[in-house]
Amino acid sequence: MAPGSVTRIPTVVIGAGHAGLAVSKLLTERGVDHLVIERGQVANTWRHERWDSLRLLTPNWQTRLPGFAYSGDEPDGFMTMGEVVGFIDAYAAEVDAPLETGVEVGSLRRREDRYEVAANGRVWDADSVVLATGGFNLPKLPALAGHLPPHVDSITAMDYKRPEQLRPGGVLVVGASATGIQIANEIQGSGRPVTMAVGEHVRMPRTYRGEDIQWWLDRIGRLDERYDQVDDLVRARHVASPQLVGTPDRSTLDLNFLTQKGVRLVGRLTAIQEGKALFSGSLRNVCSLADLKLTRLLDEVDTWASNTGLDTDVDAPHRLPQTVVEDDPTLGIDLTSGDIQTVFWATGYRSDYSWLDIPVLDRKGEIKHDGGVVTDSPGLYRIGLNFLRRRKSSFIHGAEDDAIDITDHLAAYLRSRDRVGVG
Numbered sequence: 001m002a003p004g005s006v007t008r009i010p011t012v013v014i015g016a017g018h019a020g021l022a023v024s025k026l027l028t029e030r031g032v033d034h035l036v037i038e039r040g041q042v043a044n045t046w047r048h049e050r051w052d053s054l055r056l057l058t059p060n061w062q063t064r065l066p067g068f069a070y071s072g073d074e075p076d077g078f079m080t081m082g083e084v085v086g087f088i089d090a091y092a093a094e095v096d097a098p099l100e101t102g103v104e105v106g107s108l109r110r111r112e113d114r115y116e117v118a119a120n121g122r123v124w125d126a127d128s129v130v131l132a133t134g135g136f137n138l139p140k141l142p143a144l145a146g147h148l149p150p151h152v153d154s155i156t157a158m159d160y161k162r163p164e165q166l167r168p169g170g171v172l173v174v175g176a177s178a179t180g181i182q183i184a185n186e187i188q189g190s191g192r193p194v195t196m197a198v199g200e201h202v203r204m205p206r207t208y209r210g211e212d213i214q215w216w217l218d219r220i221g222r223l224d225e226r227y228d229q230v231d232d233l234v235r236a237r238h239v240a241s242p243q244l245v246g247t248p249d250r251s252t253l254d255l256n257f258l259t260q261k262g263v264r265l266v267g268r269l270t271a272i273q274e275g276k277a278l279f280s281g282s283l284r285n286v287c288s289l290a291d292l293k294l295t296r297l298l299d300e301v302d303t304w305a306s307n308t309g310l311d312t313d314v315d316a317p318h319r320l321p322q323t324v325v326e327d328d329p330t331l332g333i334d335l336t337s338g339d340i341q342t343v344f345w346a347t348g349y350r351s352d353y354s355w356l357d358i359p360v361l362d363r364k365g366e367i368k369h370d371g372g373v374v375t376d377s378p379g380l381y382r383i384g385l386n387f388l389r390r391r392k393s394s395f396i397h398g399a400e401d402d403a404i405d406i407t408d409h410l411a412a413y414l415r416s417r418d419r420v421g422v423g
Contacts, residue, residue, distance in 0.1 A: 019384035020132030043088035055246035078246025128379040137352035147272040163190035169341030177240035180346030199268035204242035210315040223392035287323035
């Protein structure tokens with residue numbers, strides 16, 4: 001397409017990660033003419049915006065996309081980022097997606113009942129658009145991050161690659177989800193003393209009764225729970241990622257493991273005032289709640305195993321020790337003392353909608369949708385968000401069922417418009 005030209009097309013998919021490619025595969029099967037555009041390379045986020053030692057939280061046997069699955073000889077292993085990129089590259093080649101890379105969207109607008117996608121001086125006039133840009137475009141930083149003393153470095157998971165890039169000295173890790181505990185473990189192992197500010201978190205063993213916890217979550221139906229089956233969907237979509245790590249030995253990484261390595265636990269970071277970091281006094285309660293929820297989950301697993309007759313085929317039930325918390329965790333740290341040289345913000349990510357010129361965002365800047373269907377703008381879809389349609393939506397294998405539902409709805413929408421290009 002020449003610069004300045006306009007091309008009419010039924011569907012544009014924005015993003016060529018695993019979710020966008022899954023959508024492309026299914027659109028092709030449905031006979032929907034479409035184009036996938038990507039700002040960088042295929043699997044760009046996995047390729048360029050993750051730290052060196054990161055592995056998937058899900059085992060290899062669970063890594064699959066529509067018509068494609070892991071086929072190696074380590075089904076119980078966990079892919080490195082390089083292996084994830086290779087898997088998605090192979091999938092893109094397998095499905096032969098109509099793909100253009102290096103195309104960064106400048107704006108997406110609605111023109112009457114159609115969509116105008118402008119990128120790199122070109123314009124696509126589309127009946128429908130699928131946003132497959134992921135939910136990890138920008139770090140989610142609390143307002144207090146701007147109150148750090150100037151001599152204290154500030155870094156997020158999007159900037160971090162390895163401990164050596166940090167200056168010597170203590171590190172305050174803010175956040176205790178999967179990212180927080182993995183980074184805290186790695187940095188502590190590099191010889192830099194770590195303090196971790198712990199808020200609400202989800203404790204999870206890597207294995208239980210001899211099987212991976214993901215195996216159990218799959219068997220008991222937890223991962224397939226739908227967005228229209230939960231009482232508090234907003235809360236479910238914002239639950240922290242579970243405290244898991246993917247390692248060859250399938251080890252469990254939790255707060256007890258970190259304290260045994262020398263990591264100091266403090267409560268949730270509540271303020272930074274006059275150079276002092278202030279922490280909540282609820283650390284013990286927060287950890288007790290996470291322990292209670294873990295016990296309830298394992299009770300559910302045990303009940304399912306008993307009811308299905310699986311008890312004799314797996315190991316006996318057991319429970320993890322309660323999270324160990326100091327009697328009097330510190331409520332403040334003087335950031336001007338020099339003991340803390342770096343603050344690592346493991347406070348999550350958010351989507352980047354700076355180019356979306358359609359009024360479909362809520363007051364928090366999140367897109368309003370019903371299971372990926374943007375009801376305020378017919379023909380606009382979203383995929384690749386946490387708990388989009390199912391609890392497994394945030395995992396690679398969760399993209400398949402979500403993409404089936406989304407493309408079913410999209411194809412029906414196009415048929416209702418009687419557009420050319422729909423088989």
